[in-house]
Amino acid sequence: MKNIFYLFSFILLNIFCRDTNKGQQFHTAEYPKTDSLNLSNLRLKNLPLDSFANKKITYLNLLGNAEIDLFKEEKLLKSITALTDLRITVHSIAQIPLSLRDKVKGIEIISYDNNKFCELMSLKGLKYLSVNANFGGEHNQSIGQIPREIYDLTQLEELRLPYLGITSIGNEIGQLTNLKTLNLDYNKIANLPQEFSKLNSLEDFSIRENMFINFPKVLYDLAYLKKFNFLFNSISLPEDIDRLRAIEDISFTKYADTKIPLQFCELSKLKKLTVWVIRGSNVNFEDDFLPQVFDKLTSLEKLSLPFCNIKKIPQVIFKLTNLKDLDIHENFITELPSQISNLEKLEMLNLNNNPLTNLPNEIARLKNLKSLDILETKINKIPPAIYGLKEIEWFNIDQTLITYDSLVNFKYLKSLNLSGKNLIKIPKSVFQFKNLVSLNLSNNNNKEVPDQVANFKELEKLNLKNNPIIKISNKVAQLDKLNVINLDNNDGFKAICNALSVYKKDIYMAPDGNFPFYIYGINVYLSKNITEIPAEIGKLSTLRELNLMGSTIKLLPNQMMNCSNLKIINLVSTRLESINPQIQKLKKLKSLNLANNKIKFIPNEIGELKDLEFLNLGSNLISEIPPSVSELNNLINLSISNNQITRLPSQLSKLKKLKSLDVSKNLIKEIPLELLNSNTLTEFEFYPNLLPDKEIYNKVKAKYRKIVF
Numbered sequence: 001m002k003n004i005f006y007l008f009s010f011i012l013l014n015i016f017c018r019d020t021n022k023g024q025q026f027h028t029a030e031y032p033k034t035d036s037l038n039l040s041n042l043r044l045k046n047l048p049l050d051s052f053a054n055k056k057i058t059y060l061n062l063l064g065n066a067e068i069d070l071f072k073e074e075k076l077l078k079s080i081t082a083l084t085d086l087r088i089t090v091h092s093i094a095q096i097p098l099s100l101r102d103k104v105k106g107i108e109i110i111s112y113d114n115n116k117f118c119e120l121m122s123l124k125g126l127k128y129l130s131v132n133a134n135f136g137g138e139h140n141q142s143i144g145q146i147p148r149e150i151y152d153l154t155q156l157e158e159l160r161l162p163y164l165g166i167t168s169i170g171n172e173i174g175q176l177t178n179l180k181t182l183n184l185d186y187n188k189i190a191n192l193p194q195e196f197s198k199l200n201s202l203e204d205f206s207i208r209e210n211m212f213i214n215f216p217k218v219l220y221d222l223a224y225l226k227k228f229n230f231l232f233n234s235i236s237l238p239e240d241i242d243r244l245r246a247i248e249d250i251s252f253t254k255y256a257d258t259k260i261p262l263q264f265c266e267l268s269k270l271k272k273l274t275v276w277v278i279r280g281s282n283v284n285f286e287d288d289f290l291p292q293v294f295d296k297l298t299s300l301e302k303l304s305l306p307f308c309n310i311k312k313i314p315q316v317i318f319k320l321t322n323l324k325d326l327d328i329h330e331n332f333i334t335e336l337p338s339q340i341s342n343l344e345k346l347e348m349l350n351l352n353n354n355p356l357t358n359l360p361n362e363i364a365r366l367k368n369l370k371s372l373d374i375l376e377t378k379i380n381k382i383p384p385a386i387y388g389l390k391e392i393e394w395f396n397i398d399q400t401l402i403t404y405d406s407l408v409n410f411k412y413l414k415s416l417n418l419s420g421k422n423l424i425k426i427p428k429s430v431f432q433f434k435n436l437v438s439l440n441l442s443n444n445n446n447k448e449v450p451d452q453v454a455n456f457k458e459l460e461k462l463n464l465k466n467n468p469i470i471k472i473s474n475k476v477a478q479l480d481k482l483n484v485i486n487l488d489n490n491d492g493f494k495a496i497c498n499a500l501s502v503y504k505k506d507i508y509m510a511p512d513g514n515f516p517f518y519i520y521g522i523n524v525y526l527s528k529n530i531t532e533i534p535a536e537i538g539k540l541s542t543l544r545e546l547n548l549m550g551s552t553i554k555l556l557p558n559q560m561m562n563c564s565n566l567k568i569i570n571l572v573s574t575r576l577e578s579i580n581p582q583i584q585k586l587k588k589l590k591s592l593n594l595a596n597n598k599i600k601f602i603p604n605e606i607g608e609l610k611d612l613e614f615l616n617l618g619s620n621l622i623s624e625i626p627p628s629v630s631e632l633n634n635l636i637n638l639s640i641s642n643n644q645i646t647r648l649p650s651q652l653s654k655l656k657k658l659k660s661l662d663v664s665k666n667l668i669k670e671i672p673l674e675l676l677n678s679n680t681l682t683e684f685e686f687y688p689n690l691l692p693d694k695e696i697y698n699k700v701k702a703k704y705r706k707i708v709f
Helices: 074-079 114-122 171-175 194-198 217-221 262-266 292-296 315-319 338-342 361-365 384-388 404-409 428-432 451-455 474-478 493-499 535-539 558-562 581-585 604-608 627-631 650-654 694-703
Strands: 004-008 012-017 036-038 059-061 085-090 104-109 128-131 158-160 181-183 204-206 227-229 249-253 272-276 302-304 325-327 348-350 371-373 394-396 415-417 438-440 461-463 484-486 507-511 522-526 543-547 568-570 591-593 614-616 637-639 660-662 683-685
Touching: 171 194, 194 217, 262 292, 292 315, 315 338, 338 361, 361 384, 428 451, 451 474, 474 493, 493 535, 535 558, 558 581, 581 604, 604 627, 627 650
Parallel strands: 036 059, 059 085, 085 104, 104 128, 128 158, 158 181, 181 204, 204 227, 227 249, 249 272, 272 302, 302 325, 325 348, 348 371, 371 394, 415 438, 438 461, 461 484, 484 522, 507 522, 507 543, 543 568, 568 591, 591 614, 614 637, 637 660, 660 683
Antiparallel strands: 004 012
């Protein structure tokens, strides 16, 4: 998944949200000792053994971890004798061992063939099914209709089929009487069959961005329907909408002349309402869009009206006294009326991107307000009333409007931005903010992070970018929730190595943007201007990934070889001139990427890396592959393209797990017969080289699925 970067300009630290967590390990302490374990969306390759210690797990969620080899983990999963509900992500049913199929109760299928839905029937009692948007592989084929095999999965409780080009729903849908959640977003459906009324258990139904033009009144028969999302369908609300008696959450799109009928205000259980206008459209927000009796929705807690072309907030909104969340960002509102104080229970107020020039003094009466967003407005000074919001935790505002002295008024802050405040040290009063989740000290002149950092028990993100850091207290290692330290564009590499020398969780190091965001352990973002790896790196016994791609280092220090838990090294496009022979000490190394450097020689000791699966030495100055490479018994991918190699050792055929071999752009004149006869290789790239016999090209082309000419 891509990096997402949010900057909350006043008090919100740079928040990094990445969800690709390759090769990650976990500690049992991360999970509660219950019979359920959720490891979803962590992009795991292997199951963390210590997470299963002394636990009688009945429910295990592995959704979003498509790289886990279930055959490899079969023994471990079978040993969990209490396990009855396993949730997994696979490319096809064939990836599930037969011995585990009776435990599988939830499955996400990606890149699935339309003609293999019949295999679903081998999974008895399936409760959760999701077919990913990558359906059909790179061409994203449409399935047209929901396959009949899905209708036979009568125990299903949750079904997700978005982005599949579905045009119709069969009458057999009525068989899924246990269904509680149905997501058919981004398809081409225009109506629902009458048999849909048999889904008596359905609570959550979403048809966002389909082709409906009429409201599907068959939903009136669903007594337990609580949530209905039909955003971006050309549907108007019917006069008898109040027949959705159980509805608590509804989302729809406003088109020209769309009005909320009076009967809508009879939905007494409604807690959340979201209305959008298609961005860039000329649809007006009429004064009477919300009926005068809208305040009859006394259960309403969240009202979201973004992009609705609102110029003036309807007065009836201020009568919704149970409202906790009001989101009216991206509109044309110039004034926040004093009646805002009527919403005494309000906890979140989003006014982002409106031409507001001021806030009324009455806003100070919102004693429960915890989040206020007034970024991208025309407010050019902080209204005094703001300082009366003592409970505020999140405050998004142009940071140039704030002085540090004013921050002490907000003792419950969870995010604090002191970027560019010309600080030469962290003010002592900062340490009073014991609830901080994120602290931004970037673009200052701080040289030290003192011991008082231990006060931040809740801290998750610490930004020290663009500071001359020379010392970081080892107290940071005690911050159990700390997940990100940003040391970009400073010299804090040595300092952080010293500080984390006693850290017990996993450590991942890389320039910002060059590696995934790991949820557990700590992510250290380093400067791209690093010229050498400090000897102190040898103190990091839990370092798992080192990525210095694009830096200017020339050698790997001996001390680095003490990082016995290191699994991933990425030094692509540095100035590395040699591979330290002591690399043989890194027994747990799985991935070594040293492409595009100035390496001339591969040491024999590399053969000691018995766990290595990926080795990339492409675009270097190497002239020979040592026979010891053939001792890398777990190697799956070997790339040594664009070098000066003249021959391939026949011993490479001994690599029984090798799937991909790239020796293109070398000086090779002959391919050993042993390689030509390999039964394990599926990708063999060898052109251009100096092979004189064109028949060899034809043999290889005929044998391997992928070949590059």
